[in-house]
Amino acid sequence: DNYMAHDRGYLRFFAYMSFSNTSMLGLVTSSNLIQIYFFWELVGMCSYLLIGFWFTRPIAANACQKAFVTNRVGDFGLLLGILGFYWITGSLEFRDLFEIFNNVVYNNEVNFLFVTLCAFLLFAGAIAKSAQFPLHVWLPDAMEGPTPISALIHAATMVAAGIFLVARLLPLFIVIPFIMNIIAFIGIITLFLGATFALVQKDIKRGLAYSTMSQLGYMMLALGMGSYRAALFHLITHA
Numbered sequence: 001d002n003y004m005a006h007d008r009g010y011l012r013f014f015a016y017m018s019f020s021n022t023s024m025l026g027l028v029t030s031s032n033l034i035q036i037y038f039f040w041e042l043v044g045m046c047s048y049l050l051i052g053f054w055f056t057r058p059i060a061a062n063a064c065q066k067a068f069v070t071n072r073v074g075d076f077g078l079l080l081g082i083l084g085f086y087w088i089t090g091s092l093e094f095r096d097l098f099e100i101f102n103n104v105v106y107n108n109e110v111n112f113l114f115v116t117l118c119a120f121l122l123f124a125g126a127i128a129k130s131a132q133f134p135l136h137v138w139l140p141d142a143m144e145g146p147t148p149i150s151a152l153i154h155a156a157t158m159v160a161a162g163i164f165l166v167a168r169l170l171p172l173f174i175v176i177p178f179i180m181n182i183i184a185f186i187g188i189i190t191l192f193l194g195a196t197f198a199l200v201q202k203d204i205k206r207g208l209a210y211s212t213m214s215q216l217g218y219m220m221l222a223l224g225m226g227s228y229r230a231a232l233f234h235l236i237t238h239a
Contacts, residue, residue, distance in 0.1 A: 004146060009053060013146065016053070020046035024157050028164060032092045033082045036168075040078065040125065040161065044071045047158055050149040051142050063141035070138040074128020077121040078165075084118030085172070098171040105175050119179045122169060130162025131213045132220060133189045139213055140197075143205040150205055159212060163219045163235055170228055184224025191217030212238075 004010065023042035030036040048071075052064025086092055088110055089100040104110050126132070131139035139159070143150050152158065166173065166183065173179050194214030201207035215238050222231035 007146075013053065016046065016049050017148070017152070020050060020152065020158075024161070027161060031094060033085070033094075033097070034092050036165070037079060037082055040129070040165075041075060043158060043161055044068070044075060044129075047071065047142070047153055050153065051145045053145050053149060057144070060144040063138075063144040066141050067138040070135050071128050074125045074135055074162075077123075077128075078125025081118050081120075081122030081125070084114070084121065088115065088118070094168070101172055102175060116176055116178055119173055119176050120182065123166065123173070123179065123183060126162035126165045127186065128162070129165070130159050130216045130220070131190075132162070132186050132216065133193055136190060136193070136213055140201075140206045140209045143203070143209055147205075150208075157239070159216060160235055160239065163216060163223070163231065166220070166223050167228060167232060167235075170223065170226075173223075174226055180224050180226060182224075184221050187217045187220030187222075187224050189217070190214070191221060193217075 004013065007013065020043070023039050023046050026039035027036060027043060030039060048064050048068040051067050052060050054060045055064070082092070085097065085101070088104060089097050091097050091100055105115065124135075128135040142153050145153070173183065191214050194210045194212075194217055198207050198210035198214060201210060215234070219231045219234050219238075222234060
């Protein structure tokens, strides 16, 4: 019951937790890509602060830097993807974006290679945040934070942001079959990789991290198959 009761960073812990909850609520209530990107960055910053909560321990300090850098790779892709889609459609609102994009692709008014690249860059953000292969390396090390944070980051919310992004933008991806295949393929690789790594872990928290990674792979696979409902069902039951 008195876990962390005498920790010197007691107030800091609750400040970070509240900040993180605010960011995630902002993310799921977004109606356009700019708002999503803004809260996406805040969620990334929260994960950095929370994983490195005990920053005097070298392991925790290294783990939070690793998580931060890995997520920055995905975030850069996400930003480029958002700018690319804004250039194609001239809108950042989801409803307008889907409608204009469908018309543009249907009337063949756009370079298909460029569209595929932009869609992949958007997906890169989700790969990093949801610990999909090959940007999955930060998740097992994220267990260096306090236990409530490990539960928050790896079990339920923070890693679900990538799945949420792909689900939210599925009307964009579903128009491009090649991207759907890539999403499903990366989901399959992550699924097997996570489950296999989880079998050989000595530390239970790392084992849980790999097991979560495997479940996120299942969700990505469902989204790649176009089954929005199955992916969200698994996301909610898993959380």
